[in-house]
Amino acid sequence: xxxxxxxxxxxxxxxxxxxxxxxxxxxxxxxxxxxxxxxxxxxxxxxxxxxxxxxxxxxxxxxxxxxxxxxxxxxxxxxxxxxxxxxxxxxxxxxxxxxxxxxxxxxxxxxxxxxxxxxxxxxxxxxxxxxxxxxxxxxxxxxxxxxxxxxxxxxxxxxxxxxxxxxxxxxxxxxxxxxxxxxxxxxxxxxxxxxxxxxxxxxxxxxxxxxxxxxxxxxxxxxxxxxxxxxxxxxxxxxxxxxxxxxxxxxxxxxxxxxxxxxxxxxxxxxxxxxxxx
Numbered sequence: 253x254x255x256x257x258x259x260x261x262x263x264x265x266x267x268x269x270x271x272x273x274x275x276x277x278x279x280x281x282x283x284x285x286x287x288x289x290x291x292x293x294x295x296x297x298x299x300x301x302x303x304x305x306x307x308x309x310x311x312x313x314x315x316x317x318x319x320x321x322x323x324x325x326x327x328x329x330x331x332x333x334x335x336x337x338x339x340x341x342x343x344x345x346x347x348x349x350x351x352x353x354x355x356x357x358x359x360x361x362x363x364x365x366x367x368x369x370x371x372x373x374x375x376x377x378x379x380x381x382x383x384x385x386x387x388x389x390x391x392x393x394x395x396x397x398x399x400x401x402x403x404x405x406x407x408x409x410x411x412x413x414x415x416x417x418x419x420x421x422x423x424x425x426x427x428x429x430x431x432x433x434x435x436x437x438x439x440x441x442x443x444x445x446x447x448x449x450x451x452x453x454x455x456x457x458x459x460x461x462x463x464x465x466x467x468x469x470x471x472x473x474x475x476x477x478x479x480x481x482x483x484x485x486x487x488x489x490x491x492x493x494x495x496x497x498x499x500x501x502x503x504x505x506x507x508x509x510x511x512x513x514x515x516x517x518x519x520x521x522x523x524x525x526x527x528x529x530x
Contacts, residue, residue, distance in 0.1 A: 255391070255392040255393070255394075255395065255396075256392070256396075258391070258392050259388065259392040259393065262388065262392075263349060266345055266348070266349075267345075269341070270341055270342060270345050273337070273338055273341055274308040274338065277308070277327075277334075278327070278331050278334055308320075308323075308338070310342070310346070310353060310356070310357075311353075311356045311360070312353070312356075314473075317356055317359060317360060317363075317473075318363075318473065320360065321360055321363040321364060321470070321473070321474060324338075324339070324360075324364050325363070325364055325474075328364060335364065339357070339360070339361070339364065339373070340373070340377060342357065343357050343361075343373075343377040343378075343381060344377060344380060344381045344384065346381070347377065347378060347380075347381020347382055347384065347385060347438075348381050348384040348385050348388060349385070349388075350385055350435035350438060350439060352435065354378070354381075355466050357374075358374045358378075358462075358463055358466030358467055358470070359466050359467070359469050359470035359473065360470060361373050361374045361466075361467055361470060362374075362466065362467035362468060362469065362470025362471040362472075362473075362474070363470035363471065363473055363474040364470075364474075366471065367467060367468060367471045370467045370470065370471070371463060371464055371467045374463040374466065374467050375456055375459070375460060375463050376456075378455060378456075378459050378463060379452060379455045379456040379459075382434070382438045382451075382455045383448065383451065383452050383455070385435075385438040385439060386438055386439075386441050386442055386448060386451055387442075387448075389438070389439040389440070389441070389442050389443070390442035393439060394442070394443050397439050397440055397443060398443065401436065401440070404432060404436065404440070405440055405443055405444065408432065408437075408440055408444050409443075409444040412444045412445070412446060419446070419447075419450055420450050420453070420454060423446065423450055423451065423454035423458065424454050424457060424458045426454075426458070427454060427455065427457075427458025427459055428458055428461070434459075438455075
């Protein structure tokens with residue numbers, strides 16, 4: 253009972269903080285640039301802050317994602333610190349409480365902060381948020397997770413024990429080729445006695461290709477305004493490079509796993525039905 257009260261208290265405090273942060277939206281730039289009928293760039297009056305605050309919500313589709321990216325890019329012109337704080341707080345909230353949909357925030361990072369800063373933010377926030385989920389599970393959630401997912405916890409515990417001699421590479425394999433969703437691995441890691449140092453490093457390295465793809469997607473979405481832009485030679489070469497960079501680490505880990513890791517075909521096929529949730 254104490255663990256349940258503690259977890260609810262943490263969620264309530266974090267939710268109140270994030271809600272308060274979204275309410276106190278600073279005044280935006282004086283005008284928003286827009287093209288006029290004559291082809292020159294004009295300006296429109298600044299929007300009402302209350303209307304903009306209502307648009308600050310977690311995106312559920314690409315249209316909402318594009319609108320949110322435009323809004324935050326607009327505010328980032330004069331309030332970079334606030335946009336960074338809001339983005340980091342929202343990302344850590346979703347990761348810490350294992351809420352699906354962080355892939356949209358990875359894409360948003362690329363659209364707002366660009367390819368390099370966006371990738372760094374996505375990797376750091378994914379790692380820190382997953383580690384916070386690890387710690388919350390360790391402090392409050394062990395009994396709940398064991399009662400809710402006894403078979404999955406037992407299977408993961410057995411595979412961890414079988415691969416304890418190369419545990420770090422086994423964790424990397426789970427991130428590149430998830431036998432179980434990332435949110436479940438984050439919550440069950442302390443239960444199956446995975447060291448937090450191995451966990452932290454495996455998240456940062458193992459999710460790097462995934463974060464890279466999402467961030468680059470956000471960069472492309474922020475730059476593309478028509479299908480002609482998307483299918484230009486420059487964009488096609490960028491997409492090819494993104495695919496190559498993302499596939500190389502996975503190929504290396506798969507080659508290593510075939511010779512060193514103890515992975516049963518039945519385990520891989522049986523649990524791979526669970527989608528990778530972010």
